[in-house]
Amino acid sequence: MRMTNLFFATLRETPSDAEVVSHQLMLRAGYIRKLTSGVYTYMPLMWKVLKKISNIIREEMDAAGAQELLMPILQPEELWEESGRWQAYGKELMRVQDRHGRMNALGPTHEEIITALVRDEIKSYRQLPVNLYQIQDKFRDEIRPRFGVLRGREFLMKDAYSFDTSEEGLETSYQKMSEAYTRIFKRCGLETRMVRSDSGAIGGSVSHEFMVLTKTASGENDVLYCDTCTYAANSNRAESVMPPAQTDGKFSEAxxxxxxxxxxxxxxxxxxxxxxxxxxxxxxxxxxxxxxxxxxxxxxxxxxxxxxxxxxxxxxxxxxxxxxxxxxxxxxxxxxxxxxxxxxxxxxxxxxxxxxxxxxxxxxxxxxxxxxxxxxxxxxxxxxxxxxDIRLALAGDFCSECDGKLEITKGIEVGNIFKLGTKYSEKMKANFTDENGKEKPFIMGCYGIGVSRTAAAAIERYHDKDGIQWNMAIAPYHAVIVPVNVKDEFQMGIAEELYKRLIEKNIETVIDDRDERPGVKFKDADLIGFPVRITAGKTLSEGMVEIKLRSTGEMFKVLKDEAVSKVVELIKQELCGS
RNA sequence: CGGGAUGUAGCGCAGCUUGGUAGCGCACCUCGCUUGGGACGAGGGGGUCGCACGUUCGAAUCGUGUCAUCCCGACCA
The missing domain is CATH 3.90.960.10 (YbaK/aminoacyl-tRNA synthetase-associated domain)
Structure with missing residues (x-):
């Protein structure tokens, strides 16, 4: 991609209504533009990132035996009446009327649709288990959208639904998903904690959230986690053992x-x-x-x-x-x-x-x-x-599961998994016939990942004062080539040659062929967050180009003929390291 | 839904108190100059001042209403 062709614009100033870092940087670096409250256009750079995350999700979901499909966003009222959620869901459910006066919902999630589908298509235990997923826009009419893409009304989400014949089967499906999720976030370069959670309004018996621990104040949740074992929980339900304290007032008289x-x-x-x-x-x-x-x-x-x-x-x-x-x-x-x-x-x-x-x-x-x-x-x-236990657990309390101590950090929920059981299948009469010819409701699970939110979480976690520090696996491009002066034919010639050879090696490369001063190009490269920057400038007099890593600031001066292999090596390293 | 604030060019803002030709910085266009960390000079384009009604000879400015956006909370997770 040539920078002169790329549809983007960086902003020098931070738009005043952006509060959190990910929102600010996405706006400044030209990743998103707001259409209306809580609704954003994903610009080409953003869409590249979302596609990368989506593809990692696809690979891991497919590897875990799930199948991708795509369900409609417009959903008829009747299905929501069947599950009882037309009333229960509240104002967050966006309701729209069509020209015939029929009511519909814009899908905030797809339990009703998938349950109805599987009810019609699957009749026998022989066809089970099955796990179906989609990556699709969701709409939730949040009371107060905020934090840009972290809490929008329209957002990209992967949702999967498992159908089993038994609780044991559900346990296996659930386990597979939890393992797949851990791999997915790891491949995106994000360390996550699996956190117990109440099943809340979606229902079911067991659920977990996957949280990116962020340290910065921009996380939505306080998360307490054990420094020794894997215990982690949202602060509003974290359990703890209090450390010893002076609890005797030592008054001699009552x-x-x-x-x-x-x-x-x-x-x-x-x-x-x-x-x-x-x-x-x-x-x-x-x-x-x-x-x-x-x-x-x-x-x-x-x-x-x-x-x-x-x-x-x-x-x-x-x-x-x-x-x-x-x-x-x-x-x-x-x-x-x-x-x-x-x-x-x-x-x-x-x-x-x-x-x-x-x-x-x-x-x-x-x-x-x-x-x-x-x-x-x-x-x-x-x-x-x-x-x-009605007390807020504090950092410094002991873990309720081991001898460790709890620490506190901010967390962004990027995924969740629920055991739904028969909550939907019973209400919607979604049954299969078992080995004994008996009708039984499907045992269901559902599993979500906020794709756009994952991108935002990655920025919250990895950025510096100059801009975004993408992990190689989800960066919009792997590398940018900066010819310092595009009017210098020698520099430009080398830059173009490198560009061609990197593309041939399947390195996703941008060449910054804009007639701008070098400062502008460096600032933009840092802001956008290309993981690798190759500078063709004054070092060419020694036959060298400079290669700089965005994440660490590490710099390599290499002969121009060795540049391609060095870049390939660096990218491979980062991709495997994550 | 409660509390607070803001709507003036793509972005960031001034002007409003005290009504009288709509401004500044960045971005954009042209020319010149410049090329290793957001240069410089000259010229230029772009705004029904959120919208409606009212007061007035005259409204960005005053009044009423309305819409939108943002922040805090409640909600959600």
Missing amino acids: KEAETPGVKSIEDLTKFFGIEPSCICKTLVYIADNKPVLALIRGDRTVEEIKLKNVINANEIRIAGNAEIEELTQKFGFNAQPGFIGPKGIDVQIVGDESIKELKNFVIGINVTNKHFVGANWGAEFNLPKKIA
């Missing part, structure tokens, strides 16, 4: 104490000269419009998602100050926030495991400017009946 204006945990620690871990903190939440008290050790934070799951609520939020006072008044107290406690408040109370070992602790008693000190469970206070 009594009410005056605590004027002492409201926060920090105030209390200062006032009494104790550790925050000697305090029982009481938080008021409103869950589905009903107040709930959450008790947790003073040095710990409640994870609202965990609390929500424990009490089986649909919606949860922290109560406002007015609501807290109102609550205390309802039970005959009149306490301000900061002095709340469980005693005498007859609502659902959930205690975090962290409060069990508290001794001689400090706790609120619903009297403004007073606390109770030297409290003990079973004496002055009763341990809540409901004790659960």
